[in-house]
Amino acid sequence: MGADGEEASRIVVPMAVEGTSEQLAFVEESKLQKRKENADWAVRNRERRAVKRQRIRDEHKVTVRRPEDFVAAFRNKERDFLRMRTRLKVRKQPPAEALSSKLVFAIRIPGSVDLHPHIRKVLRKLRLTTVLTGVFLRATELTLKRLLVVEPFVTYGFPNLKNVKELIYKKGRGFFDKEPFPLTSNDLIEKALGDHGIICLEDVVHEIATVGPHFREASRFLMPFRLKCPERRLQMKRKPYKDGGDSGDRGDKINELIEKLN
Amino acid sequence: MPKHYRPAGKKKEGNAAKYITRTKAVNYLQVSLAIFRKLCILKGVFPRQPKKKVEGNHKTYYHTKDIAFLAHDPLIEKFREIKVHRRKVKKAVAKKNRDLADRLLNRPPTYKLDRLVLERYPTFVDALRDLDDCLTMVHLFAALPAVDGERVEVKRIHNCRRLSHEWQAYISRTHSLRKTFISVKGIYYQAEVQGQKITWLTPHALQQVLTDDVDFNVMLSFLEFYETLLGFVNFKLYHSINVNYPPILDPRLEALAAELYALCRYMSAGSRRMIGNSQTDEVMEDKDEKSKAEEVIKEEKVVKNKASSKADESELRLAQLQHQLPTNEPGALMNLVEESTADDADDDDTKDCKGLFKNLKFYLSREVPRESLLFIIPAFGGTVSWEGEGAPFKEIDEDITHQIVDRPTQSHVFLSRDYVQPQWVFDCVNARIILPTEGYLVGRVPPPHLSPFVDNDAEGYMPEYAETIKRLQAAARNEVLPLPGIGDEDLDNSLVAAMMDRTASNEAAEKKRKLEMLEKQYIDELKKEIDGVAFSSLSNKEADKSPNAKDDTQSDREEDASKQEEDDDDDIGTALMSRKQRGLYKAMKMGKEKKKEKVELLKKRKKNADSGASSKKRH
Numbered sequence: 002m003g004a005d006g007e008e009a010s011r012i013v014v015p016m017a018v019e020g021t022s023e024q025l026a027f028v029e030e031s032k033l034q035k036r037k038e039n040a041d042w043a044v045r046n047r048e049r050r051a052v053k054r055q056r057i058r059d060e061h062k063v064t065v066r067r068p069e070d071f072v073a074a075f076r077n078k079e080r081d082f083l084r085m086r087t088r089l090k091v092r093k094q095p096p097a098e099a100l101s102s103k104l105v106f107a108i109r110i111p112g113s114v115d116l117h118p119h120i121r122k123v124l125r126k127l128r129l130t131t132v133l134t135g136v137f138l139r140a141t142e143l144t145l146k147r148l149l150v151v152e153p154f155v156t157y158g159f160p161n162l163k164n165v166k167e168l169i170y171k172k173g174r175g176f177f178d179k180e181p182f183p184l185t186s187n188d189l190i191e192k193a194l195g196d197h198g199i200i201c202l203e204d205v206v207h208e209i210a211t212v213g214p215h216f217r218e219a220s221r222f223l224m225p226f227r228l229k230c231p232e233r234r235l236q237m238k239r240k241p242y243k244d245g246g247d248s249g250d251r252g253d254k255i256n257e258l259i260e261k262l263n
Numbered sequence: 264m265p266k267h268y269r270p271a272g273k274k275k276e277g278n279a280a281k282y283i284t285r286t287k288a289v290n291y292l293q294v295s296l297a298i299f300r301k302l303c304i305l306k307g308v309f310p311r312q313p314k315k316k317v318e319g320n321h322k323t324y325y326h327t328k329d330i331a332f333l334a335h336d337p338l339i340e341k342f343r344e345i346k347v348h349r350r351k352v353k354k355a356v357a358k359k360n361r362d363l364a365d366r367l368l369n370r371p372p373t374y375k376l377d378r379l380v381l382e383r384y385p386t387f388v389d390a391l392r393d394l395d396d397c398l399t400m401v402h403l404f405a406a407l408p409a410v411d412g413e414r415v416e417v418k419r420i421h422n423c424r425r426l427s428h429e430w431q432a433y434i435s436r437t438h439s440l441r442k443t444f445i446s447v448k449g450i451y452y453q454a455e456v457q458g459q460k461i462t463w464l465t466p467h468a469l470q471q472v473l474t475d476d477v478d479f480n481v482m483l484s485f486l487e488f489y490e491t492l493l494g495f496v497n498f499k500l501y502h503s504i505n506v507n508y509p510p511i512l513d514p515r516l517e518a519l520a521a522e523l524y525a526l527c528r529y530m531s532a533g534s535r536r537m538i539g540n541s542q543t544d545e546v547m548e549d550k551d552e553k554s555k556a557e558e559v560i561k562e563e564k565v566v567k568n569k570a571s572s573k574a575d576e577s578e579l580r581l582a583q584l585q586h587q588l589p590t591n592e593p594g595a596l597m598n599l600v601e602e603s604t605a606d607d608a609d610d611d612d613t614k615d616c617k618g619l620f621k622n623l624k625f626y627l628s629r630e631v632p633r634e635s636l637l638f639i640i641p642a643f644g645g646t647v648s649w650e651g652e653g654a655p656f657k658e659i660d661e662d663i664t665h666q667i668v669d670r671p672t673q674s675h676v677f678l679s680r681d682y683v684q685p686q687w688v689f690d691c692v693n694a695r696i697i698l699p700t701e702g703y704l705v706g707r708v709p710p711p712h713l714s715p716f717v718d719n720d721a722e723g724y725m726p727e728y729a730e731t732i733k734r735l736q737a738a739a740r741n742e743v744l745p746l747p748g749i750g751d752e753d754l755d756n757s758l759v760a761a762m763m764d765r766t767a768s769n770e771a772a773e774k775k776r777k778l779e780m781l782e783k784q785y786i787d788e789l790k791k792e793i794d795g796v797a798f799s800s801l802s803n804k805e806a807d808k809s810p811n812a813k814d815d816t817q818s819d820r821e822e823d824a825s826k827q828e829e830d831d832d833d834d835i836g837t838a839l840m841s842r843k844q845r846g847l848y849k850a851m852k853m854g855k856e857k858k859k860e861k862v863e864l865l866k867k868r869k870k871n872a873d874s875g876a877s878s879k880k881r882h
């Protein structure tokens with residue numbers, strides 16, 4: 002005990018040049034240790050996450066699928082296709098001008114992964130290829146028809162300005178020069194959309210919220226928004242919302258759903 | 264850990280009894296390390312540094328009484344319950360017993376931290392003193408996205424956003440904001456609440472990117488406590504100005520992303536109702552008439568807006584009826600200014616802040632940081648509006664005095680208003696005067712943004728723009744500062760004149776006349792600067808250079824003589840000191856030299872910047 006104390010008291014502060022009284026700048030050893038530990042933890046954390054992701058992928062690859070699974074998947078695809086055709090024939094959707102808003106936000110909801118090729122193609126056109134992603138769309142006849150085609154896999158509605166702003170500010174990712182980037186600076190936005198008079202993040206919000214003349218460019222600039230899975234997993238039934246399910250047209254109630262996911 | 268009784272000679276004594284290592288503490292409490300960390304954060308327990316580390320230098324030590332303090336807290340039992348509950352849910356899910364899993368998830372064990380707030384902060388002032396970290400953390404999480412993988416919940420982020428807006432609305436309402444500074448990290452604010460200075464940092468209104476290198480578990484534990492603390496503080500502060508808490512906002516303004524404005528309206532309505540109750544019946548009659556007029560207006564609106572959705576109307580009516588919110592009319596924010604004049608029980612600082620932007624009307628363009636300016640401008644008595652629905656007035660309003668813009672081209676320019684960059688507002692706030700807008704116009708590079716948290720006199724270096732601001736402040740107070748250095752020269756002249764003959768006294772008289780001429784010129788320059796004349800001052804400065812050069816030679820000779828005297832004095836003084844005092848004196852000297860080197864570095868940078876600017880001008 003005493004020896005340790007004496008050694009501690011004898012610590013010599015390094016000098017710049019022999020004979021002078023100047024001190025070199027130094028940091029305490031405990032602080033340096035803490036910094037090293039933090040750096041090591043960061044490295045370990047990154048590796049742990051990568052291992053976890055790889056394990057999830059491997060589990061999917063190794064799964065054994067039985068012939069009944071393929072038969073059931075095929076039958077489900079056919080049934081979805083027939084239901085889609087019936088929906089298109091029977092459903093009379095109102096004209097686009099009669100809707101309360103021209104801005105539509107569509108969210109891909111969790112469901113089956115076995116999609117009919119036609120439905121998958123339409124989802125790709127809407128850029129909703131991943132579950133729990135959302136995009137802004139202009140409410141036109143063509144868009145509404147497409148949403149009707151993919152109704153069991155998508156929910157959509159009319160967002161208000163608050164949710165538009167929060168989505169773009171918090172979850173927005175720009176797409177420029179074939180690469181996504183976070184919207185942490187106005188310079189890249191000006192480079193990408195400056196020709197259309199959009200020079201900052203607030204301009205993007207304004208263009209999207211008011212469905213301005215450059216809505217298409219602004220919407221294509223924003224990548225699909227990745228939304229957070231809620232704490233208690235939603236039922237996400239494939240029945241339409243007005244029939245007690247979770248898909249289809251929600252109208253203004255989409256705002257409640259967005260607040261849960263954003 | 265402490266035993267109840269041990270005979271003499273077998274007790275633990277000294278540091279071995281007072282301090283305990285982390286491993287032993289965790290073992291004693293029978294919780295996991297993560298829960299131990301969370302408990303320490305919530306209870307305010309932190310590691311200690313004993314002088315004698317009994318079990319080695321590499322371990323973390325806690326005070327034994329702190330660990331006993333943790334052991335007796337009900338939270339430990341609650342955390343154990345939570346762990347058991349999670350295990351039950353996991354087991355039910357594994358057994359495919361979905362009903363049981365749902366039932367368990369519907370009844371999770373919860374806990375409250377209210378008792379901890381009262382425990383750690385017995386008086387309100389104690390809580391205010393510790394509010395810096397709390398506010399910074401809450402404002403940070405209000406700007407973060409809720410991302411999968413991290414345990415940042417959506418509810419928590421919305422709660423932080425609400426709390427930060429409520430805090431800002433209170434500061435704006437009571438005009439307690441004192442300083443602002445824009446830095447790379449974000450925007451710093453300083454407010455004075457009940458005598459305590461509170462400083463916090465708000466991130467910029469851009470996207471925040473989460474990295475893998477941050478351990479969010481610790482931050483979330485701190486945030487959990489800070490949310491509760493800020494809720495209590497807001498409750499107390501809102502009730503001190505007779506406003507109900509928690510506030511209920513106008514859902515329409517909320518949907519239009521104008522929460523701060525909705526909070527301001529709620530506060531003005533709440534305080535007005537309180538004031539109304541305390542006054543006489545005549546005022547009640549006036550209020551009845553106003554309410555009748557409002558009813559008529561509502562009926563007209565109902566007739567006009569038949570096509571609008573009924574649900575929104577019913578919600579809005581419920582909110583208005585419950586709290587008697589005034590309808591959203593143009594110029595509704597003017598009531599805030601009118602009411603603010605009625606308050607008399609304010610200190611001088613608050614009065615200064617209240618009157619800075621009084622009678623000024625601001626309009627914010629789309630690209631400027633709206634939330635920040637919506638917070639600052641009403642805090643200093645100004646009226647502010649923005650582009651979009653729900654705003655109190657529109658861009659075409661001719662009473663607007665300033666439009667805050669940050670865009671190279673404008674769609675339409677009104678002649679009756681000034682177009683300034685956002686930095687002008689921040690610099691006016693820090694200087695407490697209305698600065699001339701010439702340097703901040705669109706397309707110009709604004710003057711340097713100086714930090715209000717730096718004391719220039721203590722630093723020993725006064726930036727050029729700080730001097731300009733000082734002169735403007737003095738002019739605003741109808742004072743004229745003397746030329747720098749006049750006092751010293753007067754003293755020198757008076758000393759020298761006593762030793763000179765007639766011819767020397769004549770030369771001294773001529774010098775005084777020249778100094779008086781210079782002083783008059785200086786005052787004229789100051790007046791021109793206030794008026795905003797820029798180029799004439801440059802020519803005047805060039806004229807000033809030549810007389811200064813003549814004075815330099817004489818001052819050099821005097822400096823040489825004074826240096827020798829100073830050295831002699833130092834030697835005599837240090838000879839009488841003891842060794843300890845001499846060392847202390849040496850350390851003081853070194854500190855002063857370091858500070859001087861800093862100042863020299865700043866001056867050198869200033870010279871380089873000036874030479875660079877001048878070379879650019881030549882090209």
